[in-house]
Amino acid sequence: MNASSHFVLLNNGQGLPWADIPEWPAEEFVHTAAAEIERGGRLCAWFGLPEGTALRLVAVVAYDADNALAVGRSQPFAGGYPSLTVSHPQAHLFEREVWEQHGVMPENHPWLKPVRQSAGAAPVNAPCFRVEGGEIHEVAVGPVHAGIIEPGHFRFQCQGETVLHLEIALGYQHRGIEQALAGGPHRATLSQIETVAGDTTIGHATAHATVIEALAGVEAPLRAQWLRAIALELERLANHAGDLGALANDVAFQPTAAACGKIRGDFLNLTALLCGNRFGRGLVRPGGCGWDLEPDRSRQLAERLRAAMAEVGRAADWLWDANSVLARFEGTGVVSAEQAAELGLVGPAARASGLVRDVRFDHPAGWHRFAQMPVAVWPDGDVQGRAQVRRLEIQRSGAFVEEQLDSPVDGPWLTEMPACAPNMLAVALVEGWRGEICHVVLTDDAGRLRRYKVVDPSFHNWTGLALALRGQAISDFPLCNKSFNLSYCGFDL
Amino acid sequence: MSHGLDVLARLAFWLVLAPLVPGIINKVKAWVAGRRGPPLFQLYFDLAKLWRKGVVLSTAVSPGHVAGPAIAWVALMSAALLLPLGPAGAILSFRGDALLFVYLLALARFCTAGAALDTGSAFEGMGAAREVSYAILSEAAVITALLTLAVQTGSLSLGAMLAPAAGPGAAVLAAGLFVVLLAENCRVPFDDPNTHLELTMVHEVMVLDHSGPPLAVILHGASVKLLLFATLLVQAALPLGQWPAGPAAGLLVISLLGVAVGVGLVESLLARLAFQRVPLLLTTAFILCLFALLTSWKASTSSEARQGAMNPAECRCSGTRAAHSAALPGESGGKRA
Numbered sequence: 024m025n026a027s028s029h030f031v032l033l034n035n036g037q038g039l040p041w042a043d044i045p046e047w048p049a050e051e052f053v054h055t056a057a058a059e060i061e062r063g064g065r066l067c068a069w070f071g072l073p074e075g076t077a078l079r080l081v082a083v084v085a086y087d088a089d090n091a092l093a094v095g096r097s098q099p100f101a102g103g104y105p106s107l108t109v110s111h112p113q114a115h116l117f118e119r120e121v122w123e124q125h126g127v128m129p130e131n132h133p134w135l136k137p138v139r140q141s142a143g144a145a146p147v148n149a150p151c152f153r154v155e156g157g158e159i160h161e162v163a164v165g166p167v168h169a170g171i172i173e174p175g176h177f178r179f180q181c182q183g184e185t186v187l188h189l190e191i192a193l194g195y196q197h198r199g200i201e202q203a204l205a206g207g208p209h210r211a212t213l214s215q216i217e218t219v220a221g222d223t224t225i226g227h228a229t230a231h232a233t234v235i236e237a238l239a240g241v242e243a244p245l246r247a248q249w250l251r252a253i254a255l256e257l258e259r260l261a262n263h264a265g266d267l268g269a270l271a272n273d274v275a276f277q278p279t280a281a282a283c284g285k286i287r288g289d290f291l292n293l294t295a296l297l298c299g300n301r302f303g304r305g306l307v308r309p310g311g312c313g314w315d316l317e318p319d320r321s322r323q324l325a326e327r328l329r330a331a332m333a334e335v336g337r338a339a340d341w342l343w344d345a346n347s348v349l350a351r352f353e354g355t356g357v358v359s360a361e362q363a364a365e366l367g368l369v370g371p372a373a374r375a376s377g378l379v380r381d382v383r384f385d386h387p388a389g390w391h392r393f394a395q396m397p398v399a400v401w402p403d404g405d406v407q408g409r410a411q412v413r414r415l416e417i418q419r420s421g422a423f424v425e426e427q428l429d430s431p432v433d434g435p436w437l438t439e440m441p442a443c444a445p446n447m448l449a450v451a452l453v454e455g456w457r458g459e460i461c462h463v464v465l466t467d468d469a470g471r472l473r474r475y476k477v478v479d480p481s482f483h484n485w486t487g488l489a490l491a492l493r494g495q496a497i498s499d500f501p502l503c504n505k506s507f508n509l510s511y512c513g514f515d516l
Numbered sequence: 517m518s519h520g521l522d523v524l525a526r527l528a529f530w531l532v533l534a535p536l537v538p539g540i541i542n543k544v545k546a547w548v549a550g551r552r553g554p555p556l557f558q559l560y561f562d563l564a565k566l567w568r569k570g571v572v573l574s575t576a577v578s579p580g581h582v583a584g585p586a587i588a589w590v591a592l593m594s595a596a597l598l599l600p601l602g603p604a605g606a607i608l609s610f611r612g613d614a615l616l617f618v619y620l621l622a623l624a625r626f627c628t629a630g631a632a633l634d635t636g637s638a639f640e641g642m643g644a645a646r647e648v649s650y651a652i653l654s655e656a657a658v659i660t661a662l663l664t665l666a667v668q669t670g671s672l673s674l675g676a677m678l679a680p681a682a683g684p685g686a687a688v689l690a691a692g693l694f695v696v697l698l699a700e701n702c703r704v705p706f707d708d709p710n711t712h713l714e715l716t717m718v719h720e721v722m723v724l725d726h727s728g729p730p731l732a733v734i735l736h737g738a739s740v741k742l743l744l745f746a747t748l749l750v751q752a753a754l755p756l757g758q759w760p761a762g763p764a765a766g767l768l769v770i771s772l773l774g775v776a777v778g779v780g781l782v783e784s785l786l787a788r789l790a791f792q793r794v795p796l797l798l799t800t801a802f803i804l805c806l807f808a809l810l811t812s813w814k815a816s817t818s819s820e821a822r823q824g825a826m827n828p829a830e831c832r833c834s835g836t837r838a839a840h841s842a843a844l845p846g847e848s849g850g851k852r853a
Contacts, residue, residue, distance in 0.1 A: 170713065184791060275704045275711065276788075277784045278784070282549075351787055496790065501715060
């Protein structure tokens with residue numbers, strides 16, 4: 024990035040008047056966005072905004088190295104625009120989504136098909152990519168799976184046991200969250216946000232609270248920001264511990280699989296100790312937090328955290344001490360750093376491919392402006408790398424929470440929320456345990472929410488999974504899938 | 517014991533005791549993981565439940581879909597009845613029954629794989645392909661193991677082959693057969709009996725479309741196969757056939773328990789192999805059996821050389837049998853002294 028950036032700059036968790044955002048005709052806008060990405064930007068969000076019968080495109084780009092976000096928009100247009108995907112593949116799902124929602128055609132998009140729903144709001148059943156040949160066989164998995172997991176359809180083109188191509192079709196969990204949020208905030212808004220992806224309740228609720236506070240022009244009290252940071256890391260600990268167990272389970276390595284199921288419960292119970300709900304429902308709300316953490320509960324939290332950290336450390340050691348496990352993890356499902364960057368992967372999946380990409384570090388907002396932690400990066404891009412990043416993040420999150428509990432901030436934990444300012448746009452990024460959660464909100468003339476765009480990390484990362492499977496054994500799919508552990512409902516919204 | 521009672525007792529051993537083995541393995545796994553685990557008799561409960569259920573049949577399948585598991589079960593039970601149980605010998609024993617034993621196992625596999633392919637499902641096709649490609653290597657190992665015993669004893673009847681220990685190569689042979697047991701019964705590290713992931717299964721995926729009594733027959737057949745390989749392993753390694761009935765029965769039960777615990781420990785402490793690595797391990801099992809074969813062949817030729825022309829080679833066969841039948845009184849005589 025340099026001074027010649029055309030998009031308007033802002034920080035994470037900041038709002039700016041809608042009128043201040045520069046606009047271009049559609050074609051020029053795409054070229055400008057491409058130039059921003061080439062300058063080192065990364066596409067965080069790309070969505071359509073209906074203006075009468077026409078449509079505006081809005082793009083949010085993140086400059087990770089410069090701790091800055093940039094926003095630009097197009098003038099209203101109808102019909103089509105030159106596809107950004109052709110030069111920057113990270114836009115491919117965003118453009119398909121805009122096409123599906125608003126009917127504007129990204130010209131020359133290489134693989135234009137619905138993202139979530141076809142005509143009758145039914146899940147995707149568009150034709151999948153096919154490989155022809157006498158030795159090729161096609162395996163269709165889902166949307167009903169053998170385990171208790173979310174619904175999604177996976178289509179493998181295989182030659183023997185080797186996967187040539189995997190196509191992932193989702194949309195079975197589409198609930199219309201963005202549409203429901205428009206016109207708000209309603210009484211149900213917070214509950215809807217908390218269920219965008221139930222295992223990322225704290226992450227999405229924090230992004231929502233931050234963005235609404237930015238629109239209202241207030242900042243949550245420091246103690247609330249401190250509590251949110253603790254809750255966010257507890258959520259990460261629970262899910263990463265569960266993931267290590269699930270990875271062990273997928274290679275039938277029993278010791279870690281059995282231990283981590285229990286340890287995940289221990290971490291969830293810590294969140295329950297914090298706010299009464301294992302998934303953190305009702306803790307984070309615009310204006311602060313729902314509950315305070317009294318000193319004696321804080322002590323109890325620290326004590327139980329130390330015990331759980333010791334256990335999860337042991338369980339992880341078993342995993343890395345077993346050569347039979349490493350033989351399965353190493354070299355399986357490799358995503359190179361170039362591929363990860365080109366696809367715009369986020370979270371542990373990006374960091375395991377050697378990309379230093381962490382919102383807490385790159386775009387600190389809230390408590391992370393005052394308390395930092397190192398970014399966990401691993402260069403290999405394989406299942407072992409993704410597991411290793413989780414292991415490192417468990418250690419660092421545990422240390423972070425302990426440190427924070429030792430030095431609490433005093434003061435109120437909830438403040439009055441004024442109404443949102445009219446015609447403002449605000450962006451909030453939060454590093455959830457799966458990666459970057461992006462909420463972009465625009466208010467209308469009356470200060471109601473005109474457009475609420477949610478980008479779950481899974482939206483960026485599903486394509487990474489498809490790429491990881493290229494040339495892999497089909498029997499390694501569950502292992503690769505678990506190493507990404509993406510959300511179906513977060514993608515389907 | 518009259519012959520009729522003997523047959524009934526054998527049938528009971530195979531029919532009633534077989535489902536206990538997976539129960540023991542699961543208990544061991546649960547114990548290592550610090551869980552309580554399913555009840556020891558869980559498979560019996562499952563079988564009873566499945567037997568009471570109806571059958572859901574795909575419209576795409578032929579009668580072979582149901583006939584396959586039935587034939588496979590009969591083949592496995594017949595193979596089990598060919599296997600001697602310590603000094604009691606086998607119910608059915610004739611020259612060359614070892615070959616029939618191998619073919620019965622192959623027939624069972626063919627029928628299970630055929631019933632799986634019959635559904636036309638991509639998963640079951642993959643499972644059948646994997647099962648059959650593993651079989652190429654594991655069958656080679658089993659045949660080599662039987663060949664070792666045949667060279668050792670000069671007989672082609674399982675009763676005579678398994679009565680004495682496998683001689684100098686017994687430990688190597690037992691190791692090879694243990695790996696084959698894990699592969700043939702789809703245990704870790706070859707397969708994961710607990711997985712719910714269709715794409716990684718071998719045996720489990722072949723039975724995905726079976727339900728009710730046919731599934732019960734498959735599950736029972738699988739437990740019989742497990743007990744069968746365990747019994748084969750124990751008797752190949754230990755000279756149970758030359759012991760008096762009481763201690764032999766006791767040792768058989770203890771060793772079978774040992775094998776089950778061993779399988780449970782392997783499953784508790786090892787991760788699964790990647791499919792590409794499976795041939796390596798199976799080839800290792802084959803080579804172990806091959807070493808046992810070479811050892812016993814070497815031993816038999818050198819003993820022949822020692823004995824010189826006094827004992828013509830063609831008499832060795834009956835000679836060994838005579839020695840075998842004479843061994844029992846000799847053993848008990850030794851105990852008395």
